[in-house]
Amino acid sequence: MLENFPFYVGILIVILLLIMLANKIKVAYPVLLVLAGLAISFIPGVPIITIEPELIFFIFLPPLLYEAAWTVSWKEMWRWRRIITSFAFVVVFLSALSVALVANYIIPGFSLALGFLLGGIVSPPDAVSAGAILKFVKVPKTLSSILEGESLLNDASSLIIFRFAMIAVATEQFIFYKAAVSFSWMIFGGVGIGLLIGWIFMKAHKYLPTDANIDIVLSLLTPYIIYLAAEEVHSSGVLAVVSGGLLLSNNRHRFLTSTSRLQGINVWESFCFILNGLVFMLIGLDLPQITNGLEEVSMTTAIGYGMVITAVLIVSRILSAYGAVIVTLIARNFITVAYSENPGYKTPFILGWTGMRGVVSLAAALSIPVYLNNGNGFPQRNLILFITFIVILLTLLIQGLTLPYFIRKIKLDDFDDTLPNDEVNNILRQELAEHALNYLKTNYNDHIETNASLQHLIQKWEQHSKGIDNESVGKDLKVIYLDLLNQQRQWLRNKNKEDKSLDESIIRRQMHYLDIEEEKLRYL
CATH class of the missing domain: 1.20.1530.20 (Na+/H+ antiporter like fold)
Structure with a gap:
């Protein structure tokens, strides 16, 4: 050997x-x-x-x-x-x-x-x-x-x-x-x-x-x-x-x-x-x-x-x-x-x-x-x-x-395939951002009024950005953001179950993105 x-x-x-x-x-x-x-x-x-x-x-x-x-x-x-x-x-x-x-x-x-x-x-x-x-x-x-x-x-x-x-x-x-x-x-x-x-x-x-x-x-x-x-x-x-x-x-x-x-x-x-x-x-x-x-x-x-x-x-x-x-x-x-x-x-x-x-x-x-x-x-x-x-x-x-x-x-026909994956992914990302914003404004409205970082985060989402920058955030915001990420995961799981025509690989891409966002919190 x-x-x-x-x-x-x-x-x-x-x-x-x-x-x-x-x-x-x-x-x-x-x-x-x-x-x-x-x-x-x-x-x-x-x-x-x-x-x-x-x-x-x-x-x-x-x-x-x-x-x-x-x-x-x-x-x-x-x-x-x-x-x-x-x-x-x-x-x-x-x-x-x-x-x-x-x-x-x-x-x-x-x-x-x-x-x-x-x-x-x-x-x-x-x-x-x-x-x-x-x-x-x-x-x-x-x-x-x-x-x-x-x-x-x-x-x-x-x-x-x-x-x-x-x-x-x-x-x-x-x-x-x-x-x-x-x-x-x-x-x-x-x-x-x-x-x-x-x-x-x-x-x-x-x-x-x-x-x-x-x-x-x-x-x-x-x-x-x-x-x-x-x-x-x-x-x-x-x-x-x-x-x-x-x-x-x-x-x-x-x-x-x-x-x-x-x-x-x-x-x-x-x-x-x-x-x-x-x-x-x-x-x-x-x-x-x-x-x-x-x-x-x-x-x-x-x-x-x-x-x-x-x-x-x-x-x-x-x-x-x-x-x-x-x-x-x-x-x-x-x-x-x-x-x-x-x-x-x-x-x-x-x-x-x-x-x-x-x-x-x-x-x-x-x-x-x-x-x-x-x-x-x-x-x-x-x-x-x-x-x-x-x-x-x-x-x-x-x-x-x-x-x-x-x-x-x-040249196979794209039978039973709907929109291209990239297009569906962008639509899903926009819907997910809207869901997150609605959840924040409903459950953390008091924090939004007093927390400048959270306000900045909301502004970035509203502008369809990809997430938060590597800036220092407080413990309260981390707790809120973790709760929000879990809500987004639950929304994606429900969306996957309800929409039978939606490609699950796109859902997993979004899940992977949320995992990365959660991982980033460890270094903020």
């Missing part, structure tokens, strides 16, 4: 340089990192990197899911819940089924159980890759909301398929009623454990004498404890982390101070930034380990299998995207749907094309045991690993590099 320490430091430096290059040339950084890892793995004398599956499942996966749950909008998830759940569960299952049938047909000795095992591994798209690409192009908020919501749930559904397929391969039997009970426990048990532990941590933050540093450390421990607790009782650790993260995210302003929120954002963004970079670099570096174990099938044949499976995944997801639109258009005649107009052919195609694979697929493939319980070698393990690698590489290169082109070429 110590003798390879300079190599690991060098890898971190390479990751940072490549991400800066990716931002410069406007290419999704996972693509560059995987290719760079491949190139480095062929350099003579480079240490062989062996990735332990537990390293990704228990160290990388929980914080990445937890951070995603904190950034996603629950309101948007609920609004688009039908299409999100259809993509996260139905489409993932159909993709796994398609892979299972094709693999069973074209690969000699590949049983249906092994096919479902491979399907469960490669069926979930990677949210990091899609997010890295979409930040360079403008897409409707609806599309990004659906992709964000899907990314939180599809990992859980694919890993459930993977787990049942593993049992079928190991025992050579599949008992339906036992599978149904186990499936229900994995879903409902995972969600329940996540909510319970999330609630406990929420109370710990609120009632224990914590400070910003302790709050941040507790937040870093939370996803690991939730994940391990759920996995220990054989429920879904992924769903547990997601449900616990959503609970804490939607109540963050009730148990965290403004200091904890502001500092926590910076810590979590940096932490997940380096985790994502390391994972995609490790995917490329792990190629020698994967190819060395490929003995029973020639390299050319294995690459051919990988290309066929990749094509099956791409086509099945695109067809599923159009199928979801058709089902929605039919369902609108019987139930209320979030969007009832026909989005045409453009949006379903882009939604179907955002199917890059990544972290979860690699972790699941590597977690396949070398030997079965009876001592025999796990059938087709090395081939499954290699096909998974080919799928990750090809989807990142083919879909990852062409997605921005298709988005620009197709």
Whole structure:
């Protein structure tokens, strides 16, 4: 370990340089990192990197899911819940089924159980890759909301398929009623454990004498404890982390101070930034380990299998995207749907094309045991690993590099999007200032008449300024201003609940601004 320490430091430096290059040339950084890892793995004398599956499942996966749950909008998830759940569960299952049938047909000795095992591994798209690409192009908020919501749930559904397929391969039997009970426990048990532990941590933050540093450390421990607790009782650790993260995210302003929120954002963004970079670099570096174990099938044949499976995944997801639109258009005649107009052919195609694979697929493939319980070698393990690698590489290169082109070429309609975010943000800021002024004049009218600083503050708000200057203020004004900031937060929360068409990211921008204003009071 110590003798390879300079190599690991060098890898971190390479990751940072490549991400800066990716931002410069406007290419999704996972693509560059995987290719760079491949190139480095062929350099003579480079240490062989062996990735332990537990390293990704228990160290990388929980914080990445937890951070995603904190950034996603629950309101948007609920609004688009039908299409999100259809993509996260139905489409993932159909993709796994398609892979299972094709693999069973074209690969000699590949049983249906092994096919479902491979399907469960490669069926979930990677949210990091899609997010890295979409930040360079403008897409409707609806599309990004659906992709964000899907990314939180599809990992859980694919890993459930993977787990049942593993049992079928190991025992050579599949008992339906036992599978149904186990499936229900994995879903409902995972969600329940996540909510319970999330609630406990929420109370710990609120009632224990914590400070910003302790709050941040507790937040870093939370996803690991939730994940391990759920996995220990054989429920879904992924769903547990997601449900616990959503609970804490939607109540963050009730148990965290403004200091904890502001500092926590910076810590979590940096932490997940380096985790994502390391994972995609490790995917490329792990190629020698994967190819060395490929003995029973020639390299050319294995690459051919990988290309066929990749094509099956791409086509099945695109067809599923159009199928979801058709089902929605039919369902609108019987139930209320979030969007009832026909989005045409453009949006379903882009939604179907955002199917890059990544972290979860690699972790699941590597977690396949070398030997079965009876001592025999796990059938087709090395081939499954290699096909998974080919799928990750090809989807990142083919879909990852062409997605921005298709988005620009197709010119997606801004369906269901109202005013531009900047315009809505300015309107909301003006309404918030008016609410604050009305509240001050109603509740602190006596203070306004006698406090010159408060009068000056009101004048600045009336002129649509951004806040108070770094001037000395008295203790009374700080108390009033803190009360006012809390009232503004409550107004924003109510506004978010009442206005269903309002983008929640704009509300969060205003919440972040109020946190900064509160933080400034510490230095005034």
